[in-house]
Amino acid sequence: MSCARARQADAVLSMVTDRFDAATIRALPRLGVISNLAVGVDNIDLAAATRAGVAVGHTPGILTETTADLAFALLMAAARRIAEGDRYVRGGRWRTWGPKVMLGRDVHGATLGIIGWGAIGQAMARRAAGFGMRVLYLPGPHATRSGRSDSLARASVTADLPAPVPVSLERLLADSDFVSLHVPLTSETRHMIGASEFAMMKRTAILINTARGAIVDRDALTGVLRAGRLAGAGLDVTDPEPIGPNDPLLRLPNVVITPHIGSASHATRLKMAELAVDNVIDVFEGRHPRHCANPTVRLRWRERRPDTAGEET
Numbered sequence: 001m002s003c004a005r006a007r008q009a010d011a012v013l014s015m016v017t018d019r020f021d022a023a024t025i026r027a028l029p030r031l032g033v034i035s036n037l038a039v040g041v042d043n044i045d046l047a048a049a050t051r052a053g054v055a056v057g058h059t060p061g062i063l064t065e066t067t068a069d070l071a072f073a074l075l076m077a078a079a080r081r082i083a084e085g086d087r088y089v090r091g092g093r094w095r096t097w098g099p100k101v102m103l104g105r106d107v108h109g110a111t112l113g114i115i116g117w118g119a120i121g122q123a124m125a126r127r128a129a130g131f132g133m134r135v136l137y138l139p140g141p142h143a144t145r146s147g148r149s150d151s152l153a154r155a156s157v158t159a160d161l162p163a164p165v166p167v168s169l170e171r172l173l174a175d176s177d178f179v180s181l182h183v184p185l186t187s188e189t190r191h192m193i194g195a196s197e198f199a200m201m202k203r204t205a206i207l208i209n210t211a212r213g214a215i216v217d218r219d220a221l222t223g224v225l226r227a228g229r230l231a232g233a234g235l236d237v238t239d240p241e242p243i244g245p246n247d248p249l250l251r252l253p254n255v256v257i258t259p260h261i262g263s264a265s266h267a268t269r270l271k272m273a274e275l276a277v278d279n280v281i282d283v284f285e286g287r288h289p290r291h292c293a294n295p296t297v298r299l300r301w302r303e304r305r306p307d308t309a310g311e312e313t
């Protein structure tokens, strides 16, 4: 987005590719709301927006199931070598049926470790239940305070399957056949999965990342995949995005990469667009956005409009 074009804007409808750092926010004196077409808001300096009185809207909830569908599709694709098999066929290498051709890993009965036990992580667990997988999860930092993780864990399983089990990160990494990332990108989660975490994982494990690329140390990931210390990866997000054409990950057959399309279904993108617009309208009408990533913000927009000032407490 051109900062010059946005200078007169009261609201910005932003994409995850638009960066709003403190300097950019300071340079937009009229801005009342940044409405992000995403649930993640790591492209926006939330503290700077809050200081400036700029509300940040986002689109949680409505993209949960669609993103979990894609995460599970990547898990299946990496386990059963779908993209590799497709390249094999198109490349004219399919000569005959062979007992050792394109052997992959079983998904049913395997153990799935979920890092990020929020909306999408739990939607992933529901899919895993259908495949008879055992689910381990890392409780979030607010799990104890709210009790949210445990109650949702009990609610999300079918009667004949064991409940998802809360475990430490070390245990999750050591015991899982698939590790799926669903945490937001924050200063705590940046490079949360690096060389020492990969060293704890099974050599036969597969990493799925539909959260944000920078949660994983890219060089460490490339190293373990190349060395055969990790069986494969399914990535919808990379660091950087888009991934460079010469990135070594693109030369590894055991990696499936999609171009950040987790929420990209016709129906979900329409809902996201509607919610992003509603978030803007809320601010124009003097309220916080209905889905506000910085709910403590004191709205600059309301203070500029004496007719609405003081309406909302």
Ligand code: NAP
Binding pocket: 039, 040, 041, 060, 061, 063, 064, 067, 115, 116, 117, 118, 119, 120, 121, 138, 139, 140, 141, 142, 143, 182, 183, 184, 185, 188, 189, 210, 211, 212, 236, 237, 260, 261, 262, 263, 264
């Ligand atoms: P959510 O409901 O807020 O869940 C995030 C979970 O991560 C929460 O349970 C939170 O725990 C946990 N968490 C945060 N920091 C943690 C840490 N340091 N250690 C362990 N757990 C931690 O969000 P969501 O809707 O599931 O979305 C998750 C992320 O997916 C988004 O932030 C976004 O980056 C990504 N995403 C990607 C796509 C795509 O197109 N690929 C689409 C949608 C979303 P607490 O509840 O205890 O705080």
